[in-house]
Amino acid sequence: MRAAAFTGIGSPEHVEVEPFADPEANPGEAVLEVEACSINHHDLWILRDGFRVEEDQLPYVAGMDVAGTVSAVGDDVESVEPGDRVLLCPNQTCGSCRYCRDGPETHCERFDLYHGGLAEYAAVDADRLIRLPDTVDSVDAAAIPVAYMTAFRMLEEADVGPGDLVFVPGATGGVGVATVQLADVLGARTIGTSTSREKLDRLETLGADYVIESGGPDEIRDAVLEIGRVDVTINHLGGPYTEVGQNVLRRGGRMAICGQTAGPTSTLTMGDLFLNHKRIIGSTMGTQSDLERLVDLVADGRLDPVVDERYSLDDTDQAFADMDDRNALGKLVVEP
Template identity: 60%
Template sequence: MRVAAFTDMTGPDDVSILDRPTPQPGPGEAVVDVEAASINRHDLWILEGADTRYDDDDLPFVSGLDLAGTVRAVGDGVTGVTPGDRVVLCPNQTCGSCRFCYEGPENLCESFSLFHGGLAESALVDASRLITLPDSVSSTHAAALPTAYMTAYHMLRRASVGPTDLVFVPGATGGVGVASIQLATVLGAETIGTSSSRTKLDRMEHLGLDHAIHSTDADEIRAAVGDIGTPDAVLNHLGGEFTQVGLDVLRRGGTMVVCGGTAGRYSEVDIPGMFLKHKRLVGSTMGTQPDLETLVDLVADGSLVPEIDETYPLEETGAAFAAMQNRDSVGKLVVTI
């Protein structure tokens, strides 16, 4: 089978198409013939050498967290899926034995990690992590869901967002940002989003964005959000200076959920301003398998249409990463096999 493998870790030019044996499932495992696999900034960080958990000893490395396709074969003891089923993979990997796995939610697992291997014609997976797809959900749309949309949905749940709430999303045109705007809209909330690109914001208005702020300047954003209203929730995947921006605009007793630090690993926070106004700052990583099941249902009933910017054949996986690196896209980039 063909795989799109990272053969070095300096950037998109390091993606090569290699041949590997088609895997065979062991007990509890399944082999999925991959039809679509979306890429994420997590993959790009590995490819650029920015993720220190991976190094040259891991090369050649096949990334790809988010895959959908058809079950080819299953191993002993598998009961949830059978060959021929159309499925999407929940990429969460948990130990199943720590107190957090027992008590839940599963993404609190002490050994929480993520699946890799979706950028291939076939993938060997934990069969218990497969969710069957209704006929009305395409593989391309399903592959867009696990990382960006599952993360955004879990953040909205952590902030208890509901109808009529005002939700602020700094950096609304990235993968998690787009998903956050779309899902907040599905929940009946009003949304504010920022971007450095007016063109991208125009596209976002067609996806449910109610208030667009064309700026990356912290002071301008504070003022612009204040002119619109006082957010009940902030979904922050940027970190850096935008953590304090989010806290400044957040209503008394409101919640900011943070899932990333693309604008900076560290943030300075006005502690008295947070505790005196009972504001909550909550960390969140990915989501849960039930979250992904809910998202599949939302797509199946037409409530949600994942935004796909462009699709690429497997042999052009490097070009997909180049597009992500150039920040030209709005929505998901999906490799189709």
């Protein structure tokens, strides 16, 4: 088979299509003929910074958001069979720790994520596959897992409901767009920010109620407060946007944090935090049942995942270049 592999660390120039051995289905596994795989900033961090990948692991095949058709199954697999159209939940858990027993599975002590979807075929845990309805195509399905699961779980953890005002700094990336769309499904209102007027115009068509064209934390804070204090901040940026996200919360407001794209450390104002009963919530990914609910939303026509661009396997390097240049709004999907 062919796969788009990272042959070095540093830039999209190191993404090359190379031959690999066809995978086989071990007990408990299924082999998918991959029809679509979207890329995420997690993949870009591996490529750019070598995140959790050692040099002796190169060439390395990334890709977590995998949709396709089952081509073979291993022993003891009864949940799927060859010919099934499926979507992979990329969560990998131990199944035995207290968090796997009691839930949610995202708290697993050895929680990890699948990689290997940027290829013509992929061997995966069969129990992590979700059958796709006929009304959900593979490209839309591949746009869902990482970004939409993450956004969905954050909104759930922050108890977002109808009428709530939700602040989404950096709202035109994958998680940001998903948050705006899902908040709209929940009946909440959103404030989204971006440095691109064009992207903000598109964001409004996706359900954003207020948009702010700025990347400056102080300017964003002032603009949000002019609209009004918010019930919830959904923060996938970290860095200086965490302090802004806290500052604009109403009394009793909540901020869910899932990332550190803008920096690994942040400042919190302690007095404001405890005197105003604000809550900070850490959140990673979502559960397999969350993903099943998201697929149902797409099948019912209540959610339309945003795919900005589609690429062939040979153009995977360009997909990463476009992500690195921040040219996209929504998901970038490779179709092997």
